Amino acid sequence: MPWITSRLAVAALLLAACQRVPLDEDPPPEDETSGTEGDDPTTTNATAEDSSQEPEFGCEPGDASTCPMGQKCTALGQGGPQNEFQCVNDDGTLPEGEDCMPAPGTGQDGCTAGTVCLISSQDDVLGSCIETCGSDADCEPGKCTTSPYTLTPFCADSCDPLFPDCPFGRACLQADDRFMCGIAFAETDIGVLAEECDSINLRGCAEGFACMAGALVPACNFNACCTNVCDLNGGDEQCTNPALCKALFPTPAPGFDNLGACYVPT
DSSP: OHHHHHHHHHHHHHHHTOOOOOTTOOOOOSOTTSOOSOOOSSOOOOOTTGGGOOOEESSOTTOTTSSOTTEEEEEEOSSSOSOEEEEEEOOOOBOTTOEEOOOTTTOOSSBOTTEEEEOSSTTOSOEEEEEBOSSGGGTTTSEEEEOTTTOOEEEEOBOOTTSOOOOTTOEEEEOSSSEEEEOOOTTTTTBOBTOBOBTTTTBSBOTTEEEEEGGGSTTOOSSEEEEEEEETTSOGGGSOTTOEEEEOOSSOOTTOTTEEEEEOOO
């Protein structure tokens, strides 16, 4: 098909222009508005140690006027989390959702201002331009979340975990008051019924499952386990006895009032 041939040709040209940068490379010069060659086309996996590193905002990703004319605010990273926001030369021609080549070292990924090129799998070479954020206010009515691979904050639209329909490369994952189209961590966001999950960061469950306290999930042998989501109007038969379909969120976001999970209430 013509569009497949075109996409492969773009990827080949982008790959030919990029070289891998050693992880121990010296930090870039203070003037980061001029792009440098040698960006690593992939991004560094965010380890457990990285997860405590908060974003640094030298500019506001949700504010078009935060950078001088001819520059854009984007997320940079030098062999670690890609969550240091700085103004760089605006090379943006690719709209949100378009294929792109990650450029964490220079920010010259071709994405338009307000978006950044992020991968959705550690094996990806190409990413897609995704809207960046500093808080939920930048994403309304969506949610500001982070990539598990780069710790880059980005905007995620709400989704229905019973009928997930997220963009390619994203999954309908649990948040504190809704489900959203996040980036799943392929190695861990795969848990199903009674399998261990992280109830603090709400990670570890596959699509269609929610992370809850282990004492509430039948057959769970951990502090927290995944359990099925359900429709509160659909009855308890959606769950495996003795679990019942009960409310999941204490204060659900609009549109999530009827979403529940299967557990044994206390």
